[in-house]
Every structure is written in C-alpha cells, then in structure tokens.
Amino acid sequence: MNRIAMAALAALTAAAGLGPAQAGSEDVVVENAWARATIGTARPGAAYLTLRNAGDATLTLTGVAASAAARAEIHRSVTDEKGVSSMMPAGEIAVGPGTSVALEPGGLHVMLMGLRSPLDEGDGFELTLTFSDGGEVAVPVAVLGIAARGPGG
Amino acid sequence: MKMARTIAWSLVGLAVLAFGASWLWTDRRGGGPGDPAFAAAFELTDHSGMIRTQEDFAGRWMLVFFGFANCPDVCPTTLAEVAAVMDGLDEDAGRVQPLFISIDPERDTPTALAAFVPAFGADIVGLTGTPEQIARTADGFHIYYEKVEEAAAPGGYTMGHSSQLFLFGPEAGYVRSWPYGTLAEEILADLKEHLAS
Known part of the structure; x- marks a missing residue:
C-alpha cells in the first residue's frame, strides 16, 4: 500500500516536471541535448545541452540524474593560460532571465559515471534536471557517434 | 678599499x-617550443603492443597530443577534432601521423588504448608506457600533467594535463602548437599551408 502510494507520488512528480505546473522551471527550454557514444561502461561518458531561461527570474540548476548512469554530475573543464586542462564539479548553475548557458565540449558538461550499459550511437536516454524551485525537467538525449563534435554530429 | x-x-x-x-x-x-632544437622524442608502446619511437614516423609530419582514456570531455573532443582534421586532408592524410600519448600510464595499458583510440578512426596511434617512460616523455615535450583526486571517477582520480596539439615536421622538429579549443577547420587550414610549403 505504502509502496503503491510512493510510486503514485513519484509518477505525479515526474509528470509535474514535464508539464507547466512548477513555478520557475517551466520557463526552462532545453535544446540540443546530445551525448558521445562510449566504448563499454568502464569509462565515464559526457552529455551536452543548452539551457535557456525564457522566464523573468534567475533559474538555478541544482542537480542532474541520468537513466543511463548510476550517477551524473555537472562538471567543468577549464584550460589555464599554460594550456593545462583539468576538470572539476561545477556546483550549481545559475541561468539569468532571458539568457542561455551552453554545456558544450571543453566547458560545462554532464559527466555520466557508472554507465548501466554502453552508450551506442543512435540510442537515447533521459536526463532529469532539478532546479532550485524543486521543479524537474526531463530531457531526451540523443547518443551521437564517438567522434561527434557537436549536436549536429 | x-x-x-x-x-x-x-x-x-x-x-x-x-x-x-x-x-x-x-x-x-x-629548450622548449621557443628553442630551434625542440624536437619530438619518445620511446613508448603503441595500442597494438609495438615499441615506437619518433624514428618510426620519420618523413611524416606528426600531430601529437596528450590525454587519457578516462577523460570524458576534453580528450574525446580533441580526438574528434584531430580525426576531423585528418579527414579534411584527403590524399595528404598519409603524410601526417596523429599520435595520442597517454599521461595516465596506470589505467591506460596498450589494451585499454586499443579499445579507445581506434574508435575515432583516422589511424590515430595511441601510445603509453611505464610511469617513468611517460614522465620522461612529458619532460621531453615540456608538457605538464598531474593526478587530481575525484572520488566518483574510476580509480578515484582524474588527470589534469597540457591539452595543446603539437605539430612536428618530417624530421621531428617542432613546428607549432594550437591551444585546446582551436577549431578543426582552422588547424586544417594551417596544416595544409605547412604541407604545401
């Protein structure tokens, strides 16, 4: 009984995330979501997308989950003036009203850890973005080839 | 006095x-990139298990870059850019050898590289070695790398490393480098000029 109620609640929450019921996160427009194919599951994958805030208040992305991975985090690759690149958790991402934040190769990206199965070209999976207002947005992600350089392949 | x-x-x-x-x-x-004597020098194992030195590629231009297979963002992006550059060279592709040198010898065995590098196509050769060989190679190329603790990553660490793409001439002498993020189209145009000169 309890389990059924929980499942129903989860389903409702998921449905609410997709619809315009939440304050704030309904103004998020997610575009060009893609990920690179991986070979096997031992190494982490990366997904990219553009977040556009069509509303009039700042939106903050606080968390991300992926159906394809045990764990997903927003990471940032940075390259310093000596040409040394490294990567670190990016924390929360604020998107100002009317602006966009791009998660793209060499910068912000969703790091996918503990892949449940290899990401094969042509497949897809779902990312769930959580915002500071508690709203969730489900994003379908297309898996492109391993040598893809952007959402167009 | x-x-x-x-x-x-x-x-x-x-x-x-x-x-x-x-x-x-x-x-x-x-020296280093500013020194006319700067040249590619290495002795490493390629992703098929063969020992390779710069002499194996004598007479060809070398596109050399450093990275590690567990890198989800910068390294696959560079590999994809290099593959795009090689595709753009068409019939001149045979005059250029792209080399991906691992700075993560602990995880990147030749077998691990064999399951990663060839997937990008363009005949990119993956090179790795013992930690000492990699340290010596990095010294020779004047590049920097370090382990960064990252609990969630496989093995509990990730790597920070120099991410530029180096071009060495047919006699292994240093020609130039491009910083990470340079568009493949720009690299291709530069490279074609060097090949034509």
Missing part, C-alpha cells in the same frame, strides 16, 4: 657562476 675590491670580485664571480648555471640549465633541458 681592499675589502670593497674583494666584494666586487666576489660579485663578478657569482654572476659568472649564475650565468654558467643558467646556460647549462637551458642547454640540458633542450
């Missing part, structure tokens, strides 16, 4: 020593 002269001569002596030391230092380090 005598004391002042002694001090003066001591200072001259020190200056000569400092000059000599700095000259020896630069000489022994073999």
